[in-house]
Amino acid sequence: MSPAKSCAALHLDNQLCFALYSTSLMLTKVYKPLLQSIGLTYPQYLAMLVLWEGDGITVGDISARLLTDPGSLTPLLKRLEAEGLITRTRSSADERVVELRLTAQGRALQKQAEAFPACIAEALGQSGSELMALKDDVIALRDKLQNAL
Structure with a gap:
């Protein structure tokens, strides 16, 4: 049996999705040594960028800004808290809401990231x-x- 004729529209190099995906991978690799110098992963850096824009936001706020599910952020935020960069507290108005605040150490990282x-x-x-x-x-x-x- 001969192989099926290749459809040019389905060649990997003709795919916008792959161009964006592979570019994102390369950009993340360029960021990696920069982020290692301040002890953050790329997803943690994105979360910190949102917090540096406006401290005292909720998990829902940061989730909306990062276009991600709030549940997927919880492990990342717990790690930032364990590293002393943020605090997570339940809202006094609604205990289902978790508020995030930068610590002095978290604010200091912003200077390095500038x-x-x-x-x-x-x-x-x-x-x-x-x-x-x-x-x-x-x-x-x-x-x-x-x-x-």
Whole structure:
């Protein structure tokens, strides 16, 4: 039996999904040594970015910002708490709600992380305006996909 004729539309290199997936993997690899220097994983870094924007938010808030399920964040947040970077407390108004606050140590990490965007821009060899345009295009794509669901 001869192999089925290959359909160009199904070639891996012709897939937008693979281009985005593989690019995300490479970007995470570029971040890895930066994040290791401050003791964070990439998912922890994303959570800390949200907290650095606005301290005193709920698990639901951070879940919405990261487009993830609140239950999947719990182990990550427990680890950040164990490392002394955040506190997790039940809301006095509604004990089902968990509020997150940065510790002094968590706030101090922000200063170290402030150099990361410039490091990423240098690794990509693009100007700030080029990176912002690319980010805007990717966000527009994400929004279209979200609306299609």
